[in-house]
Amino acid sequence: MRFVSDLWRILRADKGALVGGVIVAIYCLVAIFGPVFVKVSNDQDANNAYLPPSWTHPLGTDSLGQGVMSQIIVGARPIMIVGVLAAIITIFIGVLLGLLSGYAGGLTDSVIMRITDVFLTVPGLPLIIVLAAVIHTTNPFILACILSITAWAGLARAIRSQALSLRSSDFVEAAKLQGVSMGNMVGRQLLPNVGPYVAIHFLLAITGAIYAEVGLFLLGVAPIAGTNWGIMINLAMSQGALYTTDSAFYLFSPMAAIVILQVAFVFFSRALDSVFNPRLRVQ
Amino acid sequence: MLRYLAKRVLMALIIIYIVLTLSFFMVRLMPGNPMAALEAQLRQQGGLTDQEIQQRVAAVYGVLPNAPVLTQYKDYLVNILHGNLGVPITNPGTTVVAVISQALPWTILVVGVSLIISFIIGVAIGSAMASFPDSAFSKIMTFVVSFLSAVPNYLIAILLIYVLTATYQVFPSGGAYGVDARPGLNGPYLVSVLYHAVLPVFASVVTSFGGWALAMKGSAVSVLGAEYVRAAESRGLSERVISRSYVGRNSMLPMVTQLALSIGFMFGGSFFIEYYFQYPGIGYYMIQSVNNRDYSLMMGCFLLITVSVVVTNLLVDLLYPLVDPRIINPAARRRADAPGPDSGTDDATTLPVGGTVA
Numbered sequence: 001m002r003f004v005s006d007l008w009r010i011l012r013a014d015k016g017a018l019v020g021g022v023i024v025a026i027y028c029l030v031a032i033f034g035p036v037f038v039k040v041s042n043d044q045d046a047n048n049a050y051l052p053p054s055w056t057h058p059l060g061t062d063s064l065g066q067g068v069m070s071q072i073i074v075g076a077r078p079i080m081i082v083g084v085l086a087a088i089i090t091i092f093i094g095v096l097l098g099l100l101s102g103y104a105g106g107l108t109d110s111v112i113m114r115i116t117d118v119f120l121t122v123p124g125l126p127l128i129i130v131l132a133a134v135i136h137t138t139n140p141f142i143l144a145c146i147l148s149i150t151a152w153a154g155l156a157r158a159i160r161s162q163a164l165s166l167r168s169s170d171f172v173e174a175a176k177l178q179g180v181s182m183g184n185m186v187g188r189q190l191l192p193n194v195g196p197y198v199a200i201h202f203l204l205a206i207t208g209a210i211y212a213e214v215g216l217f218l219l220g221v222a223p224i225a226g227t228n229w230g231i232m233i234n235l236a237m238s239q240g241a242l243y244t245t246d247s248a249f250y251l252f253s254p255m256a257a258i259v260i261l262q263v264a265f266v267f268f269s270r271a272l273d274s275v276f277n278p279r280l281r282v283q
Numbered sequence: 284m285l286r287y288l289a290k291r292v293l294m295a296l297i298i299i300y301i302v303l304t305l306s307f308f309m310v311r312l313m314p315g316n317p318m319a320a321l322e323a324q325l326r327q328q329g330g331l332t333d334q335e336i337q338q339r340v341a342a343v344y345g346v347l348p349n350a351p352v353l354t355q356y357k358d359y360l361v362n363i364l365h366g367n368l369g370v371p372i373t374n375p376g377t378t379v380v381a382v383i384s385q386a387l388p389w390t391i392l393v394v395g396v397s398l399i400i401s402f403i404i405g406v407a408i409g410s411a412m413a414s415f416p417d418s419a420f421s422k423i424m425t426f427v428v429s430f431l432s433a434v435p436n437y438l439i440a441i442l443l444i445y446v447l448t449a450t451y452q453v454f455p456s457g458g459a460y461g462v463d464a465r466p467g468l469n470g471p472y473l474v475s476v477l478y479h480a481v482l483p484v485f486a487s488v489v490t491s492f493g494g495w496a497l498a499m500k501g502s503a504v505s506v507l508g509a510e511y512v513r514a515a516e517s518r519g520l521s522e523r524v525i526s527r528s529y530v531g532r533n534s535m536l537p538m539v540t541q542l543a544l545s546i547g548f549m550f551g552g553s554f555f556i557e558y559y560f561q562y563p564g565i566g567y568y569m570i571q572s573v574n575n576r577d578y579s580l581m582m583g584c585f586l587l588i589t590v591s592v593v594v595t596n597l598l599v600d601l602l603y604p605l606v607d608p609r610i611i612n613p614a615a616r617r618r619a620d621a622p623g624p625d626s627g628t629d630d631a632t633t634l635p636v637g638g639t640v641a
Contacts, residue, residue: 117294122589126584127589131309134578207433215437215554219555220573220574242448243449263433266432266433
């Protein structure tokens, strides 16, 4: 519980981080429970197109007369699921390879680091676009795999250098003398010590994945099916929302939803950073 | 020294080879791959013999689809070594290489200019933030910079288009120069080129200078705490000499490396900007080709972007020993590499959104 009380103390002092954390929490709740309460109705009525905000449609309606607000709420889940999945995959691969490479050393280390170098050098976004274009998947898990294709490499590098410094510490020596297994060494001894760094990287990996994911939908590279923020912006743009003045709410609502979430993640991660890095708190 | 060079060059060649191989298997061997799709499409149109279909496909991709895989692979590598990337499916009159070489200068213009501008602004703001950590300027800038580096660049692009080209038609909505400007070294053409580049450059500067500022601040703060700075202070050196020769130089070193590395990476980061401003660079053509299912052009752009990133990285690696001689001296390198207790935590805060993927 040290962690929770530390976090709360930092959040209370840093208003930006507090607001960020609250917003992230709200988005998570909306993504989990939103689609239960809100439905995007199927009835399309051109007479209701581009209505200004009203009590029934708080953010107006789109070109088909459907509420923008309900689409935003329903569209939160696919974005968040893929973002979180991609971050989990990134963290899992990055931490596993980093710890293994840093602790095992020798040939294992060389092989893993050469592979990591390849993924560090290959530019991520072009590779993601090409893969998404060829695979053309609607499966969130596969999409998440594509999004994390190069993101893990930087993390693996950083974790490796931490594992290298942990390797020479006393408690690792002690564990080694006890003859613990490789699984215990990596999972029970090393992992808890890189936890803080991983937690912060997790949040940033989510923002990175959401950035690329929404981008894929904007460019029309990922299949346009269902409702999410990227698809909303894509449709709004292709229906000429730039040139009709009534459609401002339709175009800018999903954009605002993305910006608010991304900024909230960044500010929240800053608070997390100072919880885990007492050094920063002093500064 | 020679060993260091040879190792780097070899590594770069291996990466390029892996990327070539990967793209070969992606386009030719995956289920529902583009080459089989083109074959099926031609067969459906009818009126073509099997022979003709094979020749059409071969004209686009440069290899015969019904040849053994290894032969195809060999042909593909030979073609690439000869600078032959095939023909765009949607525009058979030209070659992929011709399209790319037309697009490349525009990408380099916009990317280069915005990279330099955002680097200068970022470094200036970052060093100011580090020198006056408790000032109001620093507090405001911390907020602004964190905010801007979290906003995706495509949203800024859409916003700019909405306000400045659609609502108030201040700037042109696309192209690299106006229709009435005649390409060449004349005044109106150059003015038109600059005029068309303003929005793309602005959009990418707004979203990328924050990352530079945070990185510069981090770098300067870590140098400020170094012992040689304290030593210089206690020797009674003037404030100006310390900030210029001790703090300035040392905190700029990682920034310059980073700048050199991002020259390659910015090729991949300009997709959204070029796509929305309809700016005819590499990124624009790559997205166009994806949307038109023009896979030969798509892979050509992808290969070019990847190879240019790898080559820039190689050049940085080769030039870096001139800046920092410790790199090629193994003993000194081990000392420089030795991770401190907090190594790796610094870049987490300076990582801009998209920095993890681009």
